[in-house]
Amino acid sequence: MANILHVISSPRGEASNSIKLGNAIVDKLREQDTASAVVVKDLTQGPFPHLEVAHLNAFFTPAEQHTEENKAAIRHSNEAIQEIFNADVIVIGAPMYNFGISSTLKAWIDHIARAGITFKYTANGAVGLISNKKVYLAVTTGGVYSSGDYAAFDFLTPYLKFVLGFLGITYVTVVRGEGFAVEGLKDKALDKAIDSITV
Ligand SMILES: Cc1cc2nc3c(=O)[nH]c(=O)nc-3n(C[C@H](O)[C@H](O)[C@H](O)COP(=O)(O)O)c2cc1C
Numbered sequence: 670m671a672n673i674l675h676v677i678s679s680p681r682g683e684a685s686n687s688i689k690l691g692n693a694i695v696d697k698l699r700e701q702d703t704a705s706a707v708v709v710k711d712l713t714q715g716p717f718p719h720l721e722v723a724h725l726n727a728f729f730t731p732a733e734q735h736t737e738e739n740k741a742a743i744r745h746s747n748e749a750i751q752e753i754f755n756a757d758v759i760v761i762g763a764p765m766y767n768f769g770i771s772s773t774l775k776a777w778i779d780h781i782a783r784a785g786i787t788f789k790y791t792a793n794g795a796v797g798l799i800s801n802k803k804v805y806l807a808v809t810t811g812g813v814y815s816s817g818d819y820a821a822f823d824f825l826t827p828y829l830k831f832v833l834g835f836l837g838i839t840y841v842t843v844v845r846g847e848g849f850a851v852e853g854l855k856d857k858a859l860d861k862a863i864d865s866i867t868v
Contacts, residue, residue, distance in 0.1 A: 670704040673821075678774040679764045679809075680713040684860055687762035690807035690846045691843035693863045694760045698805075701868060710752060717745055718829035728783055745782040750787060758803045761829070761837075765810040769824045778832060787836045797837025804833055804841045805868070811850030 671837065675695050679685035699705050718724070727735065727743035735743070763770055770778075781787055788797050806829055814823035830841050846862030848854030 670706065671702050671757040672699070672755055673698055673705050673707045673730045674752055675707060675709045676759065676761045676774075676777065677709065677711040677713065678762055678771050678777070680773070681710070685762070686809040686846050686849055686862075687764045689859060690705045690809060690844060690862050691762040691805075694785070694805045694807055694844060694866055694868065697868045698758060698760075699867050705758075708752060708756070710749070712773050712777050716773055717749075717780055719776055719781050724780070746783065749777060749781050750783065751801070753781060753787075753799060756802060756818070760805045760807060762807045763825060763829060765808065765814075765823070765825050768822050769828060773808050778841070782832065782836060795835060797835055799837040802838050802840065804838050805842045805860075806830075806841060807846070809841055809846040809849060809862075811848075811849065813847045813854070815845055815847060 675691055677685075677688055677691065679687045682688070682783065695707055713844040721742075723738065723742040724746070728746070730739055730774070761774070763774055766772075767776075787799055788795055790796075792794055806826065808826055810823075810825075812819050814820055814826075828841055830843075833839075833841055844862060844866050846858050848858045
């Protein structure tokens, strides 16, 4: 039985293409393993705070010395990291905002990238500490980035692949839904993306 974590970062609920695409990936995973358990992490409900000094103080203070204030500040981060460690498969919905990920998703990443917990520095450089996870990215964009003039301006996908790899997650499959703002493409964009899913 696999544990699937579905991370949602679009605030658009039922209208969201990245949520629909992420759900389709989850459905295909569950067709393969009907006993899979799914945890949905909706980052738009009680969003992660941007990193403030209270979070940084908590991150860089050893747990055994944490004050009540440190404990409160680090709770989001600890929960999010635990959810990742508990998962076998992580589906991340990532709508493109201004050529990159949304600040909502970035805030989650800022809370899960923790030295000594999800990566560490060694004499040979940084080593990721999250192992044995499969990640599927449900990337949705108004334009087209898989080819053509804008292909060089997809900063979302290379960034997510790099930062996940930095944390130790190297099995990353990208599923693209693209052209949601392009006449002639937008009506079929979601179906095309769903058809392209291979798990
Ligand atoms: C604030 C904002 C910024 C966006 N920036 C881009 C962009 O830079 N490039 C692009 O192709 N689409 C952009 N889009 C379009 C979205 O990526 C596209 O509509 C996507 O399907 C949104 O995902 P969602 O339906 O899950 O919310 C933007 C949309 C919004 C709301």
